[in-house]
Amino acid sequence: MPDPFDSILYRYVYCTLSSTGDAECAGHGLFGGGLLPGGLEWLAFPLTAAIIVAALINGILGGVLMMIWGERRLLGRFQGRTGPNRWGPFGLLTPIADAVKTMFKEDVVPTVSDRLVFTLAPIMMLAPALLIYAVLPIGAGTWLADINVALLLIIAVGGANVLAILAASLGSGNRYAMFSAMRAVAMLISYEIPLVISLIGVLMLSGSLSLVAIVDAQTIPFFIVQPLGFFVFLVASMAELNRTPFDVAEAESEIVAGYMTDYSSMKFGLFFLSEFAATIATSGVITAVFLGGWHGFDPIPSQFWFVAKMVAVLTVIVWIRASWPRLRIDQIMNFAWKALFELTLINLVVSGLLVLAWPSPSTAELWYMAGINWVVFLVSIYIFGRVLGPKHDSVRAGNIQSGVVLSDSDAPAIPAGGGD
Amino acid sequence: MPLTTQPITINVGPQHPSTHGVFRMRVTFDGEEVIDVEPIFGYLHRGSEKLAESRTYTQVVTLTDRLDYVASMTNNMSYILSVEQLAGIEPTPRGVWLRMIAAELQRIASHLVATGFFLQDLGALGTPLIFTMREREQILELFERLCGARITNSYMRPGGVFMDAPDDFWPALDRFLSDMPHHVDEYEGLISGNEIVAARCDGVAVVDSQTLIDASVTGPMLRASGVDWDLRHRQPYEYYNRVKFNRPLATASDNYARYMVRIHEIRESLGIIRQCIEQIEPGPVRPETVPALIRPPVGDSYVGTECPKGELGFYLVSDGGVAPYRCKVRAPSFINLTLLREMLIGDKLADMFVTFGSIDINMGEVDR
Numbered sequence: 001m002p003d004p005f006d007s008i009l010y011r012y013v014y015c016t017l018s019s020t021g022d023a024e025c026a027g028h029g030l031f032g033g034g035l036l037p038g039g040l041e042w043l044a045f046p047l048t049a050a051i052i053v054a055a056l057i058n059g060i061l062g063g064v065l066m067m068i069w070g071e072r073r074l075l076g077r078f079q080g081r082t083g084p085n086r087w088g089p090f091g092l093l094t095p096i097a098d099a100v101k102t103m104f105k106e107d108v109v110p111t112v113s114d115r116l117v118f119t120l121a122p123i124m125m126l127a128p129a130l131l132i133y134a135v136l137p138i139g140a141g142t143w144l145a146d147i148n149v150a151l152l153l154i155i156a157v158g159g160a161n162v163l164a165i166l167a168a169s170l171g172s173g174n175r176y177a178m179f180s181a182m183r184a185v186a187m188l189i190s191y192e193i194p195l196v197i198s199l200i201g202v203l204m205l206s207g208s209l210s211l212v213a214i215v216d217a218q219t220i221p222f223f224i225v226q227p228l229g230f231f232v233f234l235v236a237s238m239a240e241l242n243r244t245p246f247d248v249a250e251a252e253s254e255i256v257a258g259y260m261t262d263y264s265s266m267k268f269g270l271f272f273l274s275e276f277a278a279t280i281a282t283s284g285v286i287t288a289v290f291l292g293g294w295h296g297f298d299p300i301p302s303q304f305w306f307v308a309k310m311v312a313v314l315t316v317i318v319w320i321r322a323s324w325p326r327l328r329i330d331q332i333m334n335f336a337w338k339a340l341f342e343l344t345l346i347n348l349v350v351s352g353l354l355v356l357a358w359p360s361p362s363t364a365e366l367w368y369m370a371g372i373n374w375v376v377f378l379v380s381i382y383i384f385g386r387v388l389g390p391k392h393d394s395v396r397a398g399n400i401q402s403g404v405v406l407s408d409s410d411a412p413a414i415p416a417g418g419g420d
Numbered sequence: 421m422p423l424t425t426q427p428i429t430i431n432v433g434p435q436h437p438s439t440h441g442v443f444r445m446r447v448t449f450d451g452e453e454v455i456d457v458e459p460i461f462g463y464l465h466r467g468s469e470k471l472a473e474s475r476t477y478t479q480v481v482t483l484t485d486r487l488d489y490v491a492s493m494t495n496n497m498s499y500i501l502s503v504e505q506l507a508g509i510e511p512t513p514r515g516v517w518l519r520m521i522a523a524e525l526q527r528i529a530s531h532l533v534a535t536g537f538f539l540q541d542l543g544a545l546g547t548p549l550i551f552t553m554r555e556r557e558q559i560l561e562l563f564e565r566l567c568g569a570r571i572t573n574s575y576m577r578p579g580g581v582f583m584d585a586p587d588d589f590w591p592a593l594d595r596f597l598s599d600m601p602h603h604v605d606e607y608e609g610l611i612s613g614n615e616i617v618a619a620r621c622d623g624v625a626v627v628d629s630q631t632l633i634d635a636s637v638t639g640p641m642l643r644a645s646g647v648d649w650d651l652r653h654r655q656p657y658e659y660y661n662r663v664k665f666n667r668p669l670a671t672a673s674d675n676y677a678r679y680m681v682r683i684h685e686i687r688e689s690l691g692i693i694r695q696c697i698e699q700i701e702p703g704p705v706r707p708e709t710v711p712a713l714i715r716p717p718v719g720d721s722y723v724g725t726e727c728p729k730g731e732l733g734f735y736l737v738s739d740g741g742v743a744p745y746r747c748k749v750r751a752p753s754f755i756n757l758t759l760l761r762e763m764l765i766g767d768k769l770a771d772m773f774v775t776f777g778s779i780d781i782n783m784g785e786v787d788r
Binding site for chain 1: 428430436437438449451452539540541542543544545546547550551554610614616617619620768769770771772773
């Protein structure tokens with residue numbers, strides 16, 4: 001079990017409170033330590049936990065507000081407009097105004113709804129999104145908990161939002177919501193599988209499920225060593241997050257707002273919050289697992305590196321949202337089972353063989369692996385594109401055949417039987 | 421015991437993000453698949469045809485603006501041509517050229533709106549819509565110079581137009597004509613080659629051309645099925661026989677083909693406007709002889725014109741008075757919706773709205 005004192009956060013808060021003179025506390029803690037009076041020493045541990053959790057949750061809320069602002073600004077730029085700029089410098093206070101507005105809206109509960117399930121669903125949605133942050137290492141020594149099954153925990157709680165979507169849909173008794181539930185459950189369960197398998201390659205390289213150990217193992221970022229795993233994980237994460245082009249569960253132009261259709265006020269706010277919290281958390285996981293986590297170069301602090309990489313991932317996600325239309329649900333399922341699943345299996349086999357060849361790889365050996373993996377990545381993507389995408393090719397070439405011919409002859413007869 | 425399922429019926433609209441106004445469908449689904457569609461109209465009915473009977477011939481022009489409110493100029497033109505035929509008014513050449521320029525600009529604007537909302541229905545989050553609206557804005561600004569109004573123009577009058585284009589209109593139009601091809605290229609680059617657009621639209625909602633002809637569907641929807649039917653070419657009105665233009669045809673008759681036809685028609689319209697500018701000459705925009713209160717002889721008239729959405733025609737009956745005795749609108753949006761049920765059945769829920777967007781209707785015209 002890793003020592004909790006590895007976390008700088010924990011050590012500082014604990015040593016500030018406790019005065020038992022722990023060996024680990026020597027020279028740490030603010031105000032010389034020992035703020036808790038004698039007899040209340042036992043409070044140090046729960047209080048430390050509570051303080052860090054409170055700080056983390058508020059940090060997440062702040063991050064979500066920043067992301068709402070950032071996403072709207074970025075979307076504005078992508079679409080050739082300014083984005084929110086009225087309230088505060090650069091419109092920075094817009095999300096706060098939004099939050100206040102959301103809180104003061106009337107909380108409508110439809111009469112046909114199942115009241116308990118309807119009310120619980122937003123909370124069920126938010127809880128797993130927040131849980132992921134518990135194991136996310138935000139910088140060197142800056143984490144809440146370093147547990148040896150961190151990645152397993154992330155996968156487990158990340159999959160729990162299916163339940164919340166199902167509860168919200170069936171609880172609100174709305175037919176659009178029911179479509180959303182069917183789509184979401186089918187899609188999320190399908191994408192769970194490539195998501196999990198794509199991580200196995202990383203696990204074999206790092207030899208640990210702990211995020212801290214995985215970040216430590218990345219002498220070169222794993223997206224270079226595991227391009228196929230990175231690609232599949234990124235795509236499957238987008239599906240897990242219900243982001244474009246996989247946003248069928250809340251497809252605005254089709255099923256209004258999907259499972260959120262009947263929600264208003266703070267219940268809707270919680271859905272909104274959890275969606276953004278989950279997006280930030282996933283970008284954090286991608287950063288930690290594939291982008292080298294907090295590694296950067298001095299003197300810029302490690303926390304900054306982590307956040308910068310997260311922002312980069314978020315930017316890509318927003319960019320995709322601004323550019324692409326939505327896929328249909330059957331195409332999404334085809335893509336999961338016919339493309340992503342096979343790609344992860346290829347990655348699994350190749351990575352397994354490579355790890356067999358170099359059991360505990362040095363940096364140089366990691367580079368060899370990267371080279372082989374990139375060849376596999378490019379070849380398999382090319383083959384899958386050719387095999388699964390003949391339709392697209394025919395359309396491309398067939399802009400003449402199925403597309404448009406220009407007719408300038410003077411009076412061609414109307415085809416006798418219609419047709420051409 | 422076998423698992424039983426039952427179809428589910430949903431009221432889509434009149435309040436729905438992608439029904440393009442207040443259209444309502446009662447749709448029955450089997451899972452995600454559409455098995456029955458019942459379109460329900462009338463939420464935007466304003467009695468335009470009846471209102472026309474109590475207005476003078478010139479006043480009715482303002483009513484036509486509000487039929488298809490993203491293509492007012494072509495509505496004006498269709499109505500005015502019918503009045504001119506009824507009253508035997510000969511328009512002045514400059515008036516006709518100005519009307520053609522305005523109508524072709526309007527066609528581009530309408531196709532831009534159609535393309536933007538089509539992509540919006542595909543789930544592209546506003547970006548293509550805002551891109552196309554950006555260019556439509558340029559056209560609306562041109563209209564503003566031309567007649568002072570942006571949407572409800574009421575620009576045309578029996579015999580021509582109500583005022584000549586101001587001097588600053590022509591350089592602005594030139595600028596637009598030189599910019600627009602690049603923007604069309606931009607749409608083509610962003611949309612036409614997109615794999616997701618192709619995957620979503622290719623082979624969806626195919627209708628064969630005979631069915632379309634039987635349902636008297638017109639416009640880009642018909643041309644996307646390979647039928648060479650463009651009234652500007654078949655029954656040239658105005659001076660369309662003095663300009664050369666291609667008629668984009670597609671054979672696939674699916675959502676992608678309908679989109680491609682519109683994009684290519686934008687290019688052709690730009691060419692028509694260029695030819696109009698070359699041929700336009702100074703002169704009066706309206707004959708002096710047209711009386712303020714037109715009293716056509718007893719009779720009737722119908723002129724079909726090629727509007728962005730299809731054949732729009734006004735059937736006017738005159739009893740010799742100052743107002744039409746009867747004004748019947750042949751609205752392309754309404755008639756193109758005839759095949760909606762056939763097009764949607766068997767498709768997925770997601771394709772429903774894409775197909776709906778590819779038909780390109782306007783509720784102001786459907787309900788009138």
